[in-house]
Amino acid sequence: MRDGDVGSSRLEMTEHATCDGPECLLGGMAQTAADRPEPLLRAGNTNCGGCGMSVALNLLSHAIGTQHRIQMVIPACCGIVTAGPYPYSNYGAPVLACTFASTAAVATGLARAAQMNGESTRVVAWAGDGGTYDIGMATLSAAAERNEDVLYICYDNEIYGNTGGQRSSATPTGARTTTTPGGKVHHKKDILGIMAAHRIPLAASISLAHPGDAVAKMERALALEGFRFLHVLAPCPTGWKSEPADGIELIRMAVRAGLFPVCQVEDGRRWTIDVQPTFSRTDLAQYFELQGRFRGTALDIEQVARQIEEHWSELRALAAPRG
Amino acid sequence: MNPAALKVHLKDLKPNGILIVNTAKFRPNDLRKAHYDSNPLEDGSLDGLRVIEVDLEERTREALADSPLDTRAKDRCKNMFALGMLYWLFHRDMQPTLDDIRKKFAKKSEVADANEKVLRAGHTYADVAGIFQTSYRVPPATDLPPGRYRQLMGNQALCLGLVVAARRAGVQLVLGSYPITPASDILHQLSSYKHHGVVTFQAEDEIAAVCAAIGASYAGKLGVTSTSGPGLALKSEAIGLAVMAELPLVVIDVQRAGPSTGMPTKTEQADLLQAMFGRNGECPVGIVAARTPGDAFETAYEAVRLAIKYMVPVIVLSDGYIANGAEPWRIPALDSLREIEVRYAAQSPDGAPFFPYLRDAKTLARPWARPGTPGLVHRIGGLEKADGSGNVSYDAKNHAHMTRMRAEKIARMADDIPPARPLGDISGDVLVLGWGGTAGAITAATLRLRKAGYSVSALSLRHLNPFPRNLGVLLGSFRRVIVPELNGGQLAMLIRSRYLVDARPFTKVEGQPFTSQELEEHVLAALEELSA
Numbered sequence: 001m002r003d004g005d006v007g008s009s010r011l012e013m014t015e016h017a018t019c020d021g022p023e024c025l026l027g028g029m030a031q032t033a034a035d036r037p038e039p040l041l042r043a044g045n046t047n048c049g050g051c052g053m054s055v056a057l058n059l060l061s062h063a064i065g066t067q068h069r070i071q072m073v074i075p076a077c078c079g080i081v082t083a084g085p086y087p088y089s090n091y092g093a094p095v096l097a098c099t100f101a102s103t104a105a106v107a108t109g110l111a112r113a114a115q116m117n118g119e120s121t122r123v124v125a126w127a128g129d130g131g132t133y134d135i136g137m138a139t140l141s142a143a144a145e146r147n148e149d150v151l152y153i154c155y156d157n158e159i160y161g162n163t164g165g166q167r168s169s170a171t172p173t174g175a176r177t178t179t180t181p182g183g184k185v186h187h188k189k190d191i192l193g194i195m196a197a198h199r200i201p202l203a204a205s206i207s208l209a210h211p212g213d214a215v216a217k218m219e220r221a222l223a224l225e226g227f228r229f230l231h232v233l234a235p236c237p238t239g240w241k242s243e244p245a246d247g248i249e250l251i252r253m254a255v256r257a258g259l260f261p262v263c264q265v266e267d268g269r270r271w272t273i274d275v276q277p278t279f280s281r282t283d284l285a286q287y288f289e290l291q292g293r294f295r296g297t298a299l300d301i302e303q304v305a306r307q308i309e310e311h312w313s314e315l316r317a318l319a320a321p322r323g
Numbered sequence: 324m325n326p327a328a329l330k331v332h333l334k335d336l337k338p339n340g341i342l343i344v345n346t347a348k349f350r351p352n353d354l355r356k357a358h359y360d361s362n363p364l365e366d367g368s369l370d371g372l373r374v375i376e377v378d379l380e381e382r383t384r385e386a387l388a389d390s391p392l393d394t395r396a397k398d399r400c401k402n403m404f405a406l407g408m409l410y411w412l413f414h415r416d417m418q419p420t421l422d423d424i425r426k427k428f429a430k431k432s433e434v435a436d437a438n439e440k441v442l443r444a445g446h447t448y449a450d451v452a453g454i455f456q457t458s459y460r461v462p463p464a465t466d467l468p469p470g471r472y473r474q475l476m477g478n479q480a481l482c483l484g485l486v487v488a489a490r491r492a493g494v495q496l497v498l499g500s501y502p503i504t505p506a507s508d509i510l511h512q513l514s515s516y517k518h519h520g521v522v523t524f525q526a527e528d529e530i531a532a533v534c535a536a537i538g539a540s541y542a543g544k545l546g547v548t549s550t551s552g553p554g555l556a557l558k559s560e561a562i563g564l565a566v567m568a569e570l571p572l573v574v575i576d577v578q579r580a581g582p583s584t585g586m587p588t589k590t591e592q593a594d595l596l597q598a599m600f601g602r603n604g605e606c607p608v609g610i611v612a613a614r615t616p617g618d619a620f621e622t623a624y625e626a627v628r629l630a631i632k633y634m635v636p637v638i639v640l641s642d643g644y645i646a647n648g649a650e651p652w653r654i655p656a657l658d659s660l661r662e663i664e665v666r667y668a669a670q671s672p673d674g675a676p677f678f679p680y681l682r683d684a685k686t687l688a689r690p691w692a693r694p695g696t697p698g699l700v701h702r703i704g705g706l707e708k709a710d711g712s713g714n715v716s717y718d719a720k721n722h723a724h725m726t727r728m729r730a731e732k733i734a735r736m737a738d739d740i741p742p743a744r745p746l747g748d749i750s751g752d753v754l755v756l757g758w759g760g761t762a763g764a765i766t767a768a769t770l771r772l773r774k775a776g777y778s779v780s781a782l783s784l785r786h787l788n789p790f791p792r793n794l795g796v797l798l799g800s801f802r803r804v805i806v807p808e809l810n811g812g813q814l815a816m817l818i819r820s821r822y823l824v825d826a827r828p829f830t831k832v833e834g835q836p837f838t839s840q841e842l843e844e845h846v847l848a849a850l851e852e853l854s855a
Binding site: 076099101133134137160163164166167169178179 | 583
């Protein structure tokens with residue numbers, strides 16, 4: 001698939017987004033009654049403008065449609081702030097707020113209970129990069145190893161957005177955070193590689209700039225059994241110091257430049273590249289320029305470009321058809 | 324004040340207090356949202372208060388008639404109108420706020436202009452509209468000792484206390500921390516003190532954070548970790564390790580309303596029993612509490628001193644309001660701070676084997692042995708060790724002895740800390756006993772009651788484990804001991820069990836601090852009961 005031919009038109013290939021008429025808003029990307037009687041993310045929430053997590057929730061809402069009943073588990077992160085103080089909630093689904101490190105463990109409990117009761121409930125764990133890459137890694141790894149019937153979605157804004165903007169192990173090299181004032185020196189963790197190494201049925205990355213691909217993968221992930229992991233790069237205007245309206249465009253640039261590979265891994269072995277980058281240097285440069293967090297740090301674009309090249313030669317080898 | 328704010332804060336006003344009301348926000352719909360059945364401005368429920376009615380929206384828009392901003396942006400300036408009125412009411416110089424506006428909106432000059440204009444308009448309005456019958460002058464504070472002062476927030480003071488203590492001790496400070504509200508600023512701030520030899524490490528979770536600090540202490544540096552209540556719970560096992568290994572460790576808990584996630588931005592003092600008992604086994608640690616933002620400096624300093632001298636973990640209890648509250652803080656003279664003794668173990672000149680648990684006769688502290696020092700081969704860890712040799716031991720008598728030693732080290736600190744000095748007299752009708760962040764309200768209430776001639780004294784504890792030596796005698800010298808706490812009565816429980824004193828808890832768990840007024844009323848009621 002080429003980068004140019006994805007977008008709203010691709011969405012029509014997915015099953016329940018083929019609505020037309022007045023309900024079909026924004027080429028099917030806006031939430032309508034045709035998707036779910038109630039959107040997963042309700043209107044009037046207090047999330048920041050340009051919040052990538054919110055876009056991801058809306059895509060998930062599409063994917064859930066009317067086919068699934070879901071229960072969500074969310075640890076400390078912006079996503080649980082979205083749930084709001086009692087008695088208000090911005091989620092149109094049951095949400096269990098759990099302790100920071102326990103997302104995958106709590107999801108395990110819910111999934112096992114659903115199994116015992118013979119319910120078809122799909123359990124969705126929804127956590128940020130801090131709760132996934134860092135404090136939640138042990139329970140995440142253990143649940144993946146047990147192949148629990150859980151869909152784990154990490155919305156990765158590359159920063160601790162909820163406690164004052166500290167670095168996480170998902171923060172990319174060169175990004176300024178409150179605890180890396182001169183720019184982070186360490187690499188971003190390869191979460192997809194880590195999860196693929198657990199040989200789970202599906203580990204995939206999702207681009208918010210490619211909603212057709214995103215919804216299709218979410219639908220598939222919801223339907224599959226066993227542990228599924230989705231990684232969403234979620235723009236955060238507050239943490240990235242970028243314009244709220246630029247979020248989706250930033251993701252598109254990251255995908256084009258090859259910085260954020262959009263791919264999937266089945267059973268830890270079969271790698272498929274879903275969106276081919278153009279490796280555009282202009283996109284790469286612009287991606288960094290449009291974000292204040294990279295300004296004035298020791299970011300070396302040449303080095304990033306070399307790393308992208310290396311990463312992609314590995315990815316291509318993994319995705320090559322086997323004899 | 325809009326109706327919702329009025330509902331929440333009306334109880335804070337004294338009779339005849341001044342209430343400034345934004346009439347633009349008292350339309351029927353606004354009243355309904357705040358669940359008012361009738362308009363409080365009209366139904367007499369504000370009788371006895373000096374109500375000043377101002378249509379802030381209208382006045383602000385008037386002042387900004389020429390501004391290029393849209394109406395919504397103009398309306399956002401209305402707080403400046405109210406602030407301008409207050410500047411007039413209290414005869415304060417507006418310059419700091421004017422400078423602040425310029426700084427904050429440096430890149431948006433039209434917003435800065437609008438805010439400045441509205442601030443001045445509010446000031447002029449208060450001056451010429453004749454809405455206030457009187458104005459006030461708050462004279463400069465005269466009861467503060469002379470010296471050089473600076474404005475300081477609690478978390479900042481705490482960081483300075485740690486850095487100064489580490490520098491004074493000549494030991495490098497290593498902070499392992501995991502971000503959590505309201506303690507995160509400590510991590511941010513200490514990471515900017517690299518030039519003072521401070522090493523900070525943002526860990527992947529609370530356990531890694533405290534364990535990194537323990538690792539640093541094992542290596543002969545000062546290990547510090549900062550967190551809030553839920554994080555302290557996660558660190559419990561590791562703190563037990565530091566108790567067992569007898570290593571210095573400073574654990575900062577900036578308390579917030581709990582349990583669990585609770586109310587991260589609201590204050591509470593409900594971690595005292597967690598700090599005291601929240602570990603497996605008999606596992607005592609030193610506990611100190613900061614009483615005001617500035618006091619956090621000395622409290623942190625004291626924690627470092629005790630941790631190093633006694634080779635024990637010390638927990639520093641602060642809270643959300645101390646952390647983010649600010650006060651003028653007098654920069655102390657260095658020689659007013661107590662000496663911090665550091666004694667690293669050295670190889671015995673005669674080549675005798677090293678005993679990791681060979682204790683100091685006075686403090687019972689074991690020697691601090693840096694790994695890799697020739698001749699200091701030894702073993703420490705979580706397993707019970709034989710006193711002296713440090714060999715793993717399951718011996719019954721040794722376990723009883725070591726358990727006693729660990730408790731005795733903490734108990735002996737009581738000889739090393741200042742005795743409790745109450746505000747007021749050392750005996751009388753009522754002693755108001757508090758700890759930590761309630762100090763301000765307790766002091767204010769007590770001073771007012773004493774001025775009115777009542778026999779009331781107050782004591783705000785910094786040292787909570789051990790307590791000051793003279794505390795028991797003091798408690799016994801009052802007819803009634805009242806313990807105000809922002810929890811379910813935790814200090815009261817400790818006091819009652821330790822001293823067999825009928826201490827009466829006065830508790831509040833609303834995420835809000837005590838007001839001096841509610842304390843005053845409570846103590847007055849007790850005084851009446853006593854005199855009846």
